[in-house]
Amino acid sequence: MNYSPTKTKELLSENEFSFKKKFGQNFIVDENTIDSIINKANIDSDTLVIEIGPGAGALTYKLSKVAKNVLCYEIDTTLENILKSNLGDASNVDIIFDDFLKRDVKKDIAKYNYKKIYVVANLPYYVTTPIIVKLIEDDLNVSRIVVMVQKEVGDRFKANVGSKEYNSLSIFLNYYYDIKKIMDVSKNVFMPMPNVDSIVLSFDKKDETYYLEDKDVFFKLVRDSFKQKRKTIKNNLRDYNLDVIESVLKKNNLDLSTRAENIEIKVFVDIANELVKNDR
Numbered sequence: 542m543n544y545s546p547t548k549t550k551e552l553l554s555e556n557e558f559s560f561k562k563k564f565g566q567n568f569i570v571d572e573n574t575i576d577s578i579i580n581k582a583n584i585d586s587d588t589l590v591i592e593i594g595p596g597a598g599a600l601t602y603k604l605s606k607v608a609k610n611v612l613c614y615e616i617d618t619t620l621e622n623i624l625k626s627n628l629g630d631a632s633n634v635d636i637i638f639d640d641f642l643k644r645d646v647k648k649d650i651a652k653y654n655y656k657k658i659y660v661v662a663n664l665p666y667y668v669t670t671p672i673i674v675k676l677i678e679d680d681l682n683v684s685r686i687v688v689m690v691q692k693e694v695g696d697r698f699k700a701n702v703g704s705k706e707y708n709s710l711s712i713f714l715n716y717y718y719d720i721k722k723i724m725d726v727s728k729n730v731f732m733p734m735p736n737v738d739s740i741v742l743s744f745d746k747k748d749e750t751y752y753l754e755d756k757d758v759f760f761k762l763v764r765d766s767f768k769q770k771r772k773t774i775k776n777n778l779r780d781y782n783l784d785v786i787e788s789v790l791k792k793n794n795l796d797l798s799t800r801a802e803n804i805e806i807k808v809f810v811d812i813a814n815e816l817v818k819n820d821r
């Protein structure tokens with residue numbers, strides 16, 4: 542018999558498994574939640590799925606039924622027997638027991654044939670942001686990311702201009718992906734039960750995004766603009782060419798007393814491009 546929540550609880554106890562807070566271990570033990578995530582991920586048999594943190598295999602087993610291959614990264618080696626037992630006949634799953642953040646993922650996926658890459662995971666909460674940032678910075682061309690995250694963190698990821706959650710990370714992520722909440726998840730479906738609420742987000746890669754003269758200039762400008770959230774652009778960007786910035790803001794009916802949280806991605810793009818052109 543392969544994965545089931547009941548079998549998993551037995552396996553965890555037989556193997557004297559102890560949940561490790563330091564690895565953000567809250568396992569899903571509810572079949573409906575697992576099915577909803579898998580259905581909403583919309584995976585087909587041309588897809589290579591990367592799962593970060595399979596835990597006891599709650600998502601992994603069902604992912605293996607719909608995907609071409611599933612490549613998992615699990616930091617906790619004490620889960621090896623439990624995973625083996627839960628994944629039984631799933632021959633298209635590979636598990637690398639290592640810290641995902643330290644891996645050369647491009648190298649790891651080189652041996653697979655696939656049409657697209659998806660990431661599906663219930664992410665460990667203590668490294669949610671570094672994992673998502675790595676997925677983008679490693680330039681893996683992931684077309685879809687479906688992840689369970691803490692509600693507060695998810696709200697920042699998908700924040701819109703003008704909201705209090707909007708920050709440099711939301712701009713970084715929304716530059717590349719369309720981000721939506723696809724599910725609320727109750728605390729009761731986890732073992733052990735966490736203190737906070739969770740949501741599932743989908744990130745869909747944008748076919749086209751804004752042209753940038755220099756990506757590094759853009760992302761540095763955005764980070765600097767949010768350095769002190771309550772301060773105006775003028776105060777946060779003292780070392781920049783404020784004349785150039787002011788003229789772009791003016792075209793958008795804004796001025797130097799605007800705060801970064803009220804500036805749309807497109808305006809930051811225009812400012813960054815003008816700064817680069819002006820430096821030539």
Ligand code: SAM
Binds near residue numbers: 565570614641668
């Ligand atoms: N996917 C399982 C589920 O939904 O039941 C477990 C999810 S649990 C929230 C997060 C998992 O990520 C744990 O199994 C934990 O050991 C693993 N993990 C934590 N940090 C990791 C890292 N840096 N690299 C790979 N796996 C990690």
